[in-house]
Amino acid sequence: MSQEHNMRRVTAIRNGTVIDHIPAGQAMRVLEMLGINKRTSVPVSMVMNVPSKKMGTKDIIKVEDRELTQDELNRLALVAPDAHVAIIRAYSVAEKMTIELGEEVTNVVQCTFTNCITTNLREPLPHRLKVVSREPLELRCHYCGRPQDLEELVHNLL
Amino acid sequence: MSGLITMDDLSNEEILSILDDAERLLPVAKGETYLPLLQGKILGNLFFEPSTRTRMSFETAMKRLGGDVVNLGDVKTSSVVKGETLFDTIQMVDGYTDIIAMRHPRQGAAQYAQDAARVPILNGGDGAGHHPTQTMLDLFTIRQAHGTLEGLKVVLAGDLRYGRTVHSLSHALIRFGCELVFASPSLLKMPAEIVADLTNHGAKVVETEALLDSLDDADVVYMTRIQKERFADEDEYAKVAGAYKLHASNLDGAKENMIIMHPLPRVDEIHPSVDATRHARYFEQAFNGVVARMALLCRLLNIEVPANIPGGEA
Numbered sequence: 001m002s003q004e005h006n007m008r009r010v011t012a013i014r015n016g017t018v019i020d021h022i023p024a025g026q027a028m029r030v031l032e033m034l035g036i037n038k039r040t041s042v043p044v045s046m047v048m049n050v051p052s053k054k055m056g057t058k059d060i061i062k063v064e065d066r067e068l069t070q071d072e073l074n075r076l077a078l079v080a081p082d083a084h085v086a087i088i089r090a091y092s093v094a095e096k097m098t099i100e101l102g103e104e105v106t107n108v109v110q111c112t113f114t115n116c117i118t119t120n121l122r123e124p125l126p127h128r129l130k131v132v133s134r135e136p137l138e139l140r141c142h143y144c145g146r147p148q149d150l151e152e153l154v155h156n157l158l
Numbered sequence: 159m160s161g162l163i164t165m166d167d168l169s170n171e172e173i174l175s176i177l178d179d180a181e182r183l184l185p186v187a188k189g190e191t192y193l194p195l196l197q198g199k200i201l202g203n204l205f206f207e208p209s210t211r212t213r214m215s216f217e218t219a220m221k222r223l224g225g226d227v228v229n230l231g232d233v234k235t236s237s238v239v240k241g242e243t244l245f246d247t248i249q250m251v252d253g254y255t256d257i258i259a260m261r262h263p264r265q266g267a268a269q270y271a272q273d274a275a276r277v278p279i280l281n282g283g284d285g286a287g288h289h290p291t292q293t294m295l296d297l298f299t300i301r302q303a304h305g306t307l308e309g310l311k312v313v314l315a316g317d318l319r320y321g322r323t324v325h326s327l328s329h330a331l332i333r334f335g336c337e338l339v340f341a342s343p344s345l346l347k348m349p350a351e352i353v354a355d356l357t358n359h360g361a362k363v364v365e366t367e368a369l370l371d372s373l374d375d376a377d378v379v380y381m382t383r384i385q386k387e388r389f390a391d392e393d394e395y396a397k398v399a400g401a402y403k404l405h406a407s408n409l410d411g412a413k414e415n416m417i418i419m420h421p422l423p424r425v426d427e428i429h430p431s432v433d434a435t436r437h438a439r440y441f442e443q444a445f446n447g448v449v450a451r452m453a454l455l456c457r458l459l460n461i462e463v464p465a466n467i468p469g470g471e472a
Contacts, residue, residue, distance in 0.1 A: 142266075
């Protein structure tokens, strides 16, 4: 099945954002991380587990009438670091963006260690996880220093 | 350097230079010489959980150097019970003081406080995290006895799982090429990630359950308390704890200059018969908390310790 066929599973969008090459099965999580839920009023389409030359299978999300910002997209670094993002205007790709994992993941997720000072959500300083390794991804809490379990971490979205 | 949160905040050179300062400050710590280096400075003591030695030795250190101390007091009667965040508490104390010594039950609290404060924070223990001022006094005690920190064989015994003291100390000792022996019951072993971290840094680490077999070629034996509440039942505790008790008669084969240390309080792990041996160092170690903290207070407040102090070693 071709790439074109994948794209035709859902209609082309006039304006908005397409997030392609999401690891299969992670699309729901991506929506969650972007804060897209039942209260979101713009049309959103999603395909899951479609064939991909590069990845075997993958997920794709299209968000209409909304251009996601670089900051919003960077939140995805934890679950879809290699996703391709395109901003669509008048049915054509106006801009291509990549997800950037900086030195630190700030205010995206909360440290998974139950006795960390940041578990008191009334504490106002930002939640900061330092990127200590990219391949494989390894994060440590800036405050308590504990290494983070990535599987557990995605349940700790802020 | 802003505060002291973990031992990683200090280079080996800084550690040694602070220990040198501490050495010169000994007559001041003993009250033989009055040297008001910190006159006009105020230390905020923020102990969110109980502490005897750490809090008192910070207070003594500050006062011996002519400085003053304000205390948070009992957490139960402070604004903390009203739900004040650590951030807000720090904002307040930061305005009152020049430097803060803090202990908190939550891990990461010291770094959090440092990020919230303008004044330096001295971490006096954060949960099961770090306790770097204890490490500095431990290093001071070891160097005082052996004249060096390099290449010593150090046995750490007892509760290695929950003791933040032994975690910080292990990390510091391997930076000086020490060989470590971890002697503990299997339930209280040094956490695997710490052992991995140490060996990844090239450290020579041996793990054993047989403390008494490890004594003969040790330069330092660092005992810790095994807490009853870590065990499911009292019988199991009694069985395990018995193997981690030192009696003077166990020390016959020990090196002449081997020292026994303990962060205190001790319960049964060091029999009083050991107190009178040449190996016992735990009470000096507790006293060294004052001198090590004096040197740290000066360093963090950018106050130079004079090269010559009356009554001190040049």
